[in-house]
Amino acid sequence: MSTRSSTLTGRIMSAPSIIALFLWMIVPLGMTIYFSFLRYNLLSPGMEEWVGTLNYEFFLTDPAFFASLANTLLLVGSVLVITVIGGVLLGLMLDQPIFGRGILRLLVIAPFFIMPTVNALVWKNLLMHPVSGMFAWIANSLGFQSIDWFSEAPLTAIIIMVSWQWLPFAVLILLTALQSLDRDQKEAAQMDGAGPVSIFFYITLPHLSRAITVVVLIETIFLLTVFAEIFVTTGGGPGLATTNIAFLVYTQALLQYDVGGASAGGIVAVVLANIVAIFLIRLIGKNLDR
Amino acid sequence: MENKQTPLGHIGFSIFAWIVGLLIFFPIFWMVLTSFKTELEAVSIPPSFISFDWTLENYAEVQARSDYFRFAMNSVILSVGSTLVGLLFAVPCAWAMAFNPTKRTKDALLWMLSTKMMPPVGVLVPIYLVFRDWGLLDTRFGLIMVLFLMNLPIMVWMLYTYFKEIPSDILEAARMDGATLPKEIIFVLLPMAVPGIASTMLLNIILAWNEAFWTLNLTTADAAPLTAFIASYSSPEGLFWSKLSAASTLAVAPILIIGWFSQKQLVRGLTFGAVK
Amino acid sequence: MGAIRLEKVKKTFGTLDVIPGVDLDINDGEFVVFVGPSGCGKSTLLRLIAGLEDVTDGKILINGVDVANEAPAKRGLSMVFQSYALYPHMTVYNNIAFGLKMAGESKAVIDEKVQNAAKILNLTDYLERRPGALSGGQRQRVAIGRAIVRNPAAFLFDEPLSNLDAALRVNMRLEITGLHQELKTTMIYVTHDQVEAMTMADKIVVLQAGRVEQVGKPMDLYNNPANKFVAGFIGSPKMNFIGGDYAKKHDCHEIGIRPEHVAVSTESGDLPATVKIAEHLGAETYLHVNAGGFGPMTVRATGEVPLGEHDKIWLTPEQDRIHRFDANGIALGKL
Ligand SMILES: Nc1ncnc2c1ncn2[C@@H]1O[C@H](COP(=O)(O)OP(=O)(O)OP(=O)(O)O)[C@@H](O)[C@H]1O
Numbered sequence: 001m002s003t004r005s006s007t008l009t010g011r012i013m014s015a016p017s018i019i020a021l022f023l024w025m026i027v028p029l030g031m032t033i034y035f036s037f038l039r040y041n042l043l044s045p046g047m048e049e050w051v052g053t054l055n056y057e058f059f060l061t062d063p064a065f066f067a068s069l070a071n072t073l074l075l076v077g078s079v080l081v082i083t084v085i086g087g088v089l090l091g092l093m094l095d096q097p098i099f100g101r102g103i104l105r106l107l108v109i110a111p112f113f114i115m116p117t118v119n120a121l122v123w124k125n126l127l128m129h130p131v132s133g134m135f136a137w138i139a140n141s142l143g144f145q146s147i148d149w150f151s152e153a154p155l156t157a158i159i160i161m162v163s164w165q166w167l168p169f170a171v172l173i174l175l176t177a178l179q180s181l182d183r184d185q186k187e188a189a190q191m192d193g194a195g196p197v198s199i200f201f202y203i204t205l206p207h208l209s210r211a212i213t214v215v216v217l218i219e220t221i222f223l224l225t226v227f228a229e230i231f232v233t234t235g236g237g238p239g240l241a242t243t244n245i246a247f248l249v250y251t252q253a254l255l256q257y258d259v260g261g262a263s264a265g266g267i268v269a270v271v272l273a274n275i276v277a278i279f280l281i282r283l284i285g286k287n288l289d290r
Numbered sequence: 291m292e293n294k295q296t297p298l299g300h301i302g303f304s305i306f307a308w309i310v311g312l313l314i315f316f317p318i319f320w321m322v323l324t325s326f327k328t329e330l331e332a333v334s335i336p337p338s339f340i341s342f343d344w345t346l347e348n349y350a351e352v353q354a355r356s357d358y359f360r361f362a363m364n365s366v367i368l369s370v371g372s373t374l375v376g377l378l379f380a381v382p383c384a385w386a387m388a389f390n391p392t393k394r395t396k397d398a399l400l401w402m403l404s405t406k407m408m409p410p411v412g413v414l415v416p417i418y419l420v421f422r423d424w425g426l427l428d429t430r431f432g433l434i435m436v437l438f439l440m441n442l443p444i445m446v447w448m449l450y451t452y453f454k455e456i457p458s459d460i461l462e463a464a465r466m467d468g469a470t471l472p473k474e475i476i477f478v479l480l481p482m483a484v485p486g487i488a489s490t491m492l493l494n495i496i497l498a499w500n501e502a503f504w505t506l507n508l509t510t511a512d513a514a515p516l517t518a519f520i521a522s523y524s525s526p527e528g529l530f531w532s533k534l535s536a537a538s539t540l541a542v543a544p545i546l547i548i549g550w551f552s553q554k555q556l557v558r559g560l561t562f563g564a565v566k
Numbered sequence: 567m568g569a570i571r572l573e574k575v576k577k578t579f580g581t582l583d584v585i586p587g588v589d590l591d592i593n594d595g596e597f598v599v600f601v602g603p604s605g606c607g608k609s610t611l612l613r614l615i616a617g618l619e620d621v622t623d624g625k626i627l628i629n630g631v632d633v634a635n636e637a638p639a640k641r642g643l644s645m646v647f648q649s650y651a652l653y654p655h656m657t658v659y660n661n662i663a664f665g666l667k668m669a670g671e672s673k674a675v676i677d678e679k680v681q682n683a684a685k686i687l688n689l690t691d692y693l694e695r696r697p698g699a700l701s702g703g704q705r706q707r708v709a710i711g712r713a714i715v716r717n718p719a720a721f722l723f724d725e726p727l728s729n730l731d732a733a734l735r736v737n738m739r740l741e742i743t744g745l746h747q748e749l750k751t752t753m754i755y756v757t758h759d760q761v762e763a764m765t766m767a768d769k770i771v772v773l774q775a776g777r778v779e780q781v782g783k784p785m786d787l788y789n790n791p792a793n794k795f796v797a798g799f800i801g802s803p804k805m806n807f808i809g810g811d812y813a814k815k816h817d818c819h820e821i822g823i824r825p826e827h828v829a830v831s832t833e834s835g836d837l838p839a840t841v842k843i844a845e846h847l848g849a850e851t852y853l854h855v856n857a858g859g860f861g862p863m864t865v866r867a868t869g870e871v872p873l874g875e876h877d878k879i880w881l882t883p884e885q886d887r888i889h890r891f892d893a894n895g896i897a898l899g900k901l
């Protein structure tokens with residue numbers, strides 16, 4: 001239906017959302033960009049001055065930046081690998097006829113609904129505590145030395161926690177994709193003499209490629225800004241061992257009150273996220289045309 | 291891979307699958323179990339699985355010591371509030387995009403989506419300063435606005451994909467029947483879209499309930515929801531594992547249940563319709 | 567009362583010129599059928615009349631009043647959609663009553679009208695059901711009921727029967743015709759089924775690419791098509807067209823002859839032909855033949871004919887049934 005009045009109504013009806021989002025994202029982003037060119041510290045108000053790209057130079061040459069960039073990439077990369085591979089395997093598993101599959105499925109996806117702060121504290125205390133944690137007890141009863149996760153392998157600990165949280169997301173989506181796979185196609189391949197392994201590589205995996213792409217892109221967007229898990233467990237430490245870019249920006253802004261530097265860092269984070277976002281938006285945009 | 295399995299192989303595989311599933315679920319199970327132990331038992335080695343004195347004390351303690359319900363109330367107000375405000379904005383917008391598309395509709399949708407890709411740290415500084423200057427820090431109103439705006443693109447998208455499935459004929463029929471636009475939306479579109487709207491609301495409540503960037507950075511006490519309350523247990527002064535577990539169990543239970551009920555529809559919302 | 571008049575009605579979608587300019591007169595009480603190939607703009611024209619699309623230019627007069635800029639509900643028309651477009655969440659009763667509620671009628675009036683419509687359409691037993699629990703034919707009747715109760719100036723139908731199976735379609739066709747005789751309200755009916763067009767219409771409007779090719783009574787179009795397009799479109803199986811010398815003999819560019827107007831003989835005739843496929847339907851037989859230099863033709867023989875592949879036959883067109891066309895496809899009139 002398209003009449004002049006309906007087109008106009010359409011505009012009016014969508015305007016509030018579009019304007020609200022514009023005010024929420026574009027305006028603050030503009031302010032961030034502006035602040036990133038100022039020397040601006042909340043501890044010395046009224047002293048703001050234009051410093052050009054100085055903040056960026058400081059931020060980008062700060063060893064903390066490299067450390068946190070490396071941590072960010074390591075965190076994102078490891079979690080992606082773990083969740084995608086784990087997601088495919090668990091998806092395949094849950095696609096089989098299993099006793100009580102429905103309930104099993106609920107158990108597997110449960111971690112996704114756990115709030116990040118709970119996730120972090122349960123893992124940190126109940127499971128990974130070097131003395132009274134579950135893992136320590138298991139290691140000791142098997143005759144090993146228990147690990148003090150948050151001082152010996154802090155980033156690994158964070159990676160495990162975050163992977164646990166995001167694995168269900170991958171499972172949920174890959175399972176949905178698996179269930180939409182034509183049974184006929186698999187049966188045709190079986191008639192052609194393909195074994196389970198060839199069916200997986202020639203039929204199942206190509207069918208999943210799109211879903212995997214979506215999982216990778218969406219997870220990347222969220223993983224680039226993992227915050228709460230770090231905030232409540234390690235506080236970025238020890239040293240910079242678990243500081244990612246999001247956390248670095250947070251420390252500069254709300255702990256050191258360095259608005260200019262934090263803004264520059266924020267923009268760097270935006271640029272990183274956008275590199276991923278472009279691919280995701282293309283993919284979804286193509287989908288819209290169908 | 292619907293291979294004919296032997297009954298034995300079938301049972302073996304089921305057992306294996308259940309072991310894997312239970313391992314994944316274990317942290318949650320352990321948290322719930324610990325919430326029923328005394329603090330001493332909670333840290334005891336070896337850990338006790340069944341043979342301990344089950345107690346509900348922790349749940350009572352959590353409330354008594356820390357005013358748990360105030361935080362819980364904040365969580366409810368923030369997630370439900372932001373969801374309702376979101377519906378108010380997103381329903382008309384999704385209606386317009388689904389039924390009155392123009393050449394720019396697709397671009398608008400993708401632009402909305404792209405705002406979701408923006409890392410919050412990119413706008414943390416100005417939002418924090420604006421909140422400070424306007425007295426919005428640690429207010430429920432301010433946080434409802436933030437959560438609503440944060441999830442608005444997802445709401446519009448989800449509703450849009452649901453509305454798209456409603457044949458526009460039916461809305462046109464209503465128009466021929468003399469329904470004005472508000473009546474068309476209220477009497478025809480919304481009742482038909484109830485399942486879609488419900489799952490949109492549920493997803494939004496889940497996301498808002500678990501949101502832990504803005505809720506940690508923009509609240510201190512008054513408006514702090516459960517995410518912030520749980521985070522306060524991270525301070526090392528004394529480990530109250532049982533109480534932490536009790537508080538955590540209470541904090542995740544409602545969402546876990548909602549999530550379990552709406553798992554099918556969540557896929558669509560979380561992938562913007564890219565996986566069906 | 568429902569006389570509808572279109573004056574230079576134009577519709578473009580972006581740069582796509584769907585209706586380049588249509589003039590049309592529809593008298594009060596007339597049953598008018600729009601036919602034409604898929605994508606020719608039938609639905610668009612109907613939706614323009616309904617007000618679901620804006621005209622790009624031109625006037626739409628209902629009983630002499632230009633309604634081109636009125637909202638759909640203000641035009642006093644009812645529409646029956648191809649998909650029925652019933653409200654799935656309302657009972658049959660509420661589906662039919664919805665329009666009346668929107669118009670602010672009282673409960674008593676609504677009830678009377680709904681019950682009355684239900685009686686006419688045999689829906690009384692189904693009033694409390696939801697559309698999902700009805701058969702295709704019943705849904706169709708609900709859609710018609712919804713249209714009736716509003717006492718419209720005219721009914722608009724967009725291929726209302728195309729989702730029904732063949733047998734039901736015949737039934738509903740008769741029901742709609744019966745309804746028209748009873749209500750005597752103007753009806754505009756879009757279809758691409760020519761049997762519907764021929765049997766139901768007082769007046770057929772043949773459209774092609776958004777243009778009106780011919781308007782007339784069904785038998786007028788059948789007997790005197792204005793051009794090759796109408797000649798080929800009306801009638802089934804399609805009219806045969808023959809050019810070349812045989813056409814020259816008739817002093818035109820091309821002649822057209824309907825399959826039912828060709829005599830078949832195994833001994834003699836005007837044109838020699840070879841049977842390729844014979845479709846035996848019992849009451850009649852369609853012969854798809856190769857008529858030498860004239861190319862493939864279809865002819866219809868009455869009753870059972872003992873002919874099959876490779877049989878040699880002779881064809882003789884009935885001379886007073888031959889249609890003549892000039893090089894532009896315009897009909898030249900009978901010889
Ligand atoms: N909203 C629209 N935007 C752009 N083009 C449109 C729109 N609606 C219809 N068209 C185009 O206008 C032309 C006529 O469409 P219409 O639906 O009127 O055809 P129709 O005669 O009803 O065909 P059918 O018999 O298949 O229903 C088609 O080429 C169609 O693609």
Ligand SMILES: [Mg+2]
Nearest residue numbers: 608609610724
């Ligand atoms: Mg049509």
